[in-house]
Amino acid sequence: MQRNLRLLPWWWVFRWAWLGEGIWVLYLTRERGLTLGQVLLFEAVFAAVVVLGEVPTGMLADRFGRRASLILGSVIVILGFLAFGLSPFIGVLLLAYALFGFSETLFSGADSAMLFDSLKGEGREDEFTAWNGRLNALLLGAIAAWTVIGSVMVRWTPLTTPILLSAALSLPAIVLAWRMHEPPRDDERHSYLQTGRLALSGVARSVALRSVIVLMALTTFSIALVGVTQQIMVVNAGMPLWSVGLFVALQMALAAFGSAVADRFGRWLTLRRTFLLMPLLSTLALLAVIPGSIWLYPLFIFPAFGWNVMWPHFADYLSRRAPDSLRATTISVASVVASAGSILVTPVVGLGVDRLGMATALTLTSLVYATAVLVAYLAWRRAGDLLARPNGVPA
Secondary structure (H helix, E strand, O other): OHHHHHHHHHHHHHOOOOOOOOOHHHHHHHHOOOOHHHHHHHHHHHHHHHHHHHHHHHHHHHHHOHHHHHHHHHHHHHHHHHHHHHOOOHHHHHHHHHHHHHHHHHHOOHHHHHHHHHHHHOOOHHHHHHHHHHHHHHHHHHHHHHHHHHHHHOOOOOOHHHHHHHHHHOOHHHHHHHOOOOOOOOOOOOOHHHHHHHHHHHHHHOHHHHHHHHHHHHHHHHHHHHHHHHHHHHHHOOOOHHHHHHHHHHHHHHHHHHHHOHHHHHHHHOHHHHHHHHHHHHHHHHHHHOOOOHHHHHHHHHHHHHHHHHHHHHHHHHHOOOOHHHHHHHHHHHHHHHHHHHHHHHHHHHHHHHHHOHHHHHHHHHHHHHHHHHHHHHHHHHHOOOOOOOOOOOO
16 A cells, blocks of 8 residues: 555656647647537537446446556546547547546546545545645646646647647556555445445435535536636637647646645635535636636636645545445546536537627526535535534544
């Protein structure tokens, strides 16, 4: 378990060595001829794959091991980078999105479960929130650096070059995952199908778990929409193409800061305020495009900051309420809810952007999000399971 804890930070960094964060929308619209509405539909395809694969891959991690899931996901994300950067055909681009979604499902749940179980094997599970925050901060800090490099590269190279180089930079993740050890389990592993059934029924019976999963999902929706719209907004404001990466890198750096301080900030804010304020702040980001002013760009940091402050506490909340044999699947349910919502929301928002304009569509979306956040939060409060630890230790 000590070896796992030494390797996990490096794997967290290289599992998504993505140089295209600042240019991928422009790559699809300029190099491949897609409209912004079509890009949002591509996002819906990604979400659909996550919905279909999240729980089955979470079951795989619980039944056959967290290590196997991390290795397979690291291989598939590299194949996704190659397909995304090499093909001009819309079918292969969709396949790349499907590979990204499938690799995400293999990581999601398995990564947090690997971390929690490795710490638990050392008797250090109370450090999970701090560890999870620091690892996410490392990932975001690395993506910020990758983003600057990839965006500056396009001053001298085609838009495809950073995307293909991402595949090479992600190769160490396979080696790192291969060298990890499977954590010990306190309880017996269930059959593959029984793992899924027990995890889903456990979430379905708990109003508290359902409510916090919805809150986490709403924060995730905002990140997806901001990731698509911010690049267009910066370019429309007259900024040069290569500078888009600087704006995205700044956002990533501030998100990394949110992850780094998540443990202390969340404990100071208390779990109740964290689960309310972080999703509400995320809804404000969509208002940044209303006047079309670049000076409102700082609002775009709220989803990434709110998500990264909230996620370690959310993952800890679920991990402590799930048995060892169901932990990865239980955490994966959150991604299913987020992605299922994206399948419904993203095409509607994309249609609204094309028909009503970006400002009107995102204003209406922001209002709906804020209302949904309040409803889910009140449901969680009424459920009464408000402590970080179910044994009654205060948050």
